[in-house]
Amino acid sequence: MHLKNPLQFYSEPLPGVDESELQGKLYVIEGPDAVGRTTQVGKLRQWLEQEGHAVLDTGMARGTLAGKGIQQAKAGNTLGPLTMTLYYTTDFADRLENEIIPALRAGFIVLTDRYVFSIMARAIARGEDRRWIEQILGFGLVPHAVYYLRADVKHLVSRVVLGRGAFDYWESGMDMRFGNNMYDGFVQYQTRVIRALDVMAKKYDFVTIDASRSPDLIFRDLQNHITSPGLQRAPEFPSANGANGSRRPRKH
């Protein structure tokens, strides 16, 4: 699966989509809950726009088709693991066809907060067959890069407790009752999710980033990785002493 080029389908072309028309860049930020993805996507977006790129940012359950249905289903207490997986897959397919692909056709940089890998990790953590969900998600596009913000469960716990101040039912995998309280549930569930993502990191060539550091350090790492010969840099205003952008990240 990972031998394909960026912006090709993993294994299952979407009917009616011509891969050769896709020209932008697709960057994926992956990682477990509470690791700080959203912060990083926000910083990256701002930076890339300042560099003169058109950016689309998108994330799970934000699609117009299924986003609301997913939130409502999660608000109740009857959403089963199979249904959850397929609901998220539907939402992803909707965003892929109606937001991501049109943006790529137009030459945008697409930043996605989570991707097929989180859908797979959550499904696998719930005991679903890996090959089943992998085949279904074969209609995903190969990204230019997957940045995996990796942290261990202890670190995630401290971010939840010191940050938000409370555990969330779904992030604690309480639908599967991995523990009989949300702390134990969180630890058990997120351990499984991280394990699944670690396996994928090898298989799908993730760029693994140590997310236990400060947001600024993580961001600097991401900037360094993204700034590559392939990414066009915007023209700069000359600074007062004639040198160009002394605070810009270095190229590789």
Added chain:
Amino acid sequence: MSLLSPNRYRGKLIVVEGIDGSGKSTQLSLLSHWLRAKGYAVAFSEWNSSPLVKETTRRGKRKEMFRPTTFSLIHATDFADRSERYITPLLKAGAVVCADRYAYTAFARDVARGVSKRWVRNLYSFATRPNLSFYFRVPLDVAIGRILRGRAALKYYEAGMDLRLSRDVEESFRIFQGNIVDEYESMASEVGFHVIDATLTIEQQQMQMRKIVIEELGAGLENGLLRYSPSETHAFEKPSAVL
């Protein structure tokens, strides 16, 4: 390819398939009543009926938001909910579950929309294989006639208007439903459909179905199924629920 997961539960799964206007729903309803009258616990599940998903589907259809892949996936999501929360537990408990449309509807419709055969079969691989699958074969004209007599108009997705087959709704319906029929016909022997001629009278079709149920499930109808003893049949007012 071995379709779907074998039914290892105590209960029995009976499904009806066919295009709209084939009369399958009427026949399944009659069959359910008959089985209930015989004292079996009968549960009924129909396509597009999950409380968690049907609003999303309805809205998506109304606003024409679906593409072939999302159309396929939302229906699979609906099916997954009915499967894991309703069909599977009831089969395990020994009920006879009657489903109006099943995975084969997806195999026929989604493929007619251009989705990969292999992909959609994998998608539904978690579904329990029916003990009996009935396919109601009906000429397109008869089906269209029945639909138009029953309601005002043909619907957008039902007519395959999203596929730009024709500007005329009825012509689009013909082409699209014709393609669906082709898919059903081509899977008939692989699935093991019992084909019912939908142009026969209602009574004739029902007799055929009952005969097949007795022949095919015969002994199975005695073992493991939940059944009311004669003294119990009056104790319950409504033997089974509809999702």
